[in-house]
Amino acid sequence: MSSSPSKSAANAPDACTACDAAPDAIGADRRAFLRHAAAAAGAALVALGTSPLEAFALPLAFTSPVRRDGETRTYPVPAADGAEIDRDNEVIVVRWQGAVYAFNLACPHQNTALRWLAADRRFQCPKHKSKYQPDGTFIEGRATRGMDRFAVRRDPGGVLVDLSTLHKQDADPQGWAAAAVRL
Ligand code: FES
Known part of the structure; x- marks a missing residue:
């Protein structure tokens, strides 16, 4: 004869040992568990050949246009955050x-x-160590403006880039700010 779930749980040895522990002890156990879990996750990433730091990195890839037309190039929309060259x-x-x-x-x-x-x-x-955010915003260094942005617009094939129109942030701040395709 099978027993009901509640009776089975009540009869299980040590079913609620944690309920009897002092709150501080529970917190300490939980913190220890989380430390072990974080260490295990880091070890798993290293085993996969990926350092914990790299796991949060934004990747770099190479790309090429799917269409060329005069001075325009169309690139696929990148599937995830990152840089493609x-x-x-x-x-x-x-x-x-x-x-x-x-x-x-x-x-x-x-x-x-x-x-x-x-x-x-x-x-x-690499020359004078100027730094820029992923959207080209200038952070620090010898440069005096953000990275130069080409004009872009959404295209059936992805993102169309106009190589004949380069927006420089200091000379054309509005054009520079608008040079983005919002997804
Ligand atoms: S050439 Fe890039 S900071 Fe000087």
């Missing part, structure tokens, strides 16, 4: 926080090719 056209496509941007690969200070630091989730110039 089209080296042939010297364009960086970034998806970040619900928007897509297209940047000139060259640093606005002295035209050095910018680098994406995935772990730091930002751009940095």
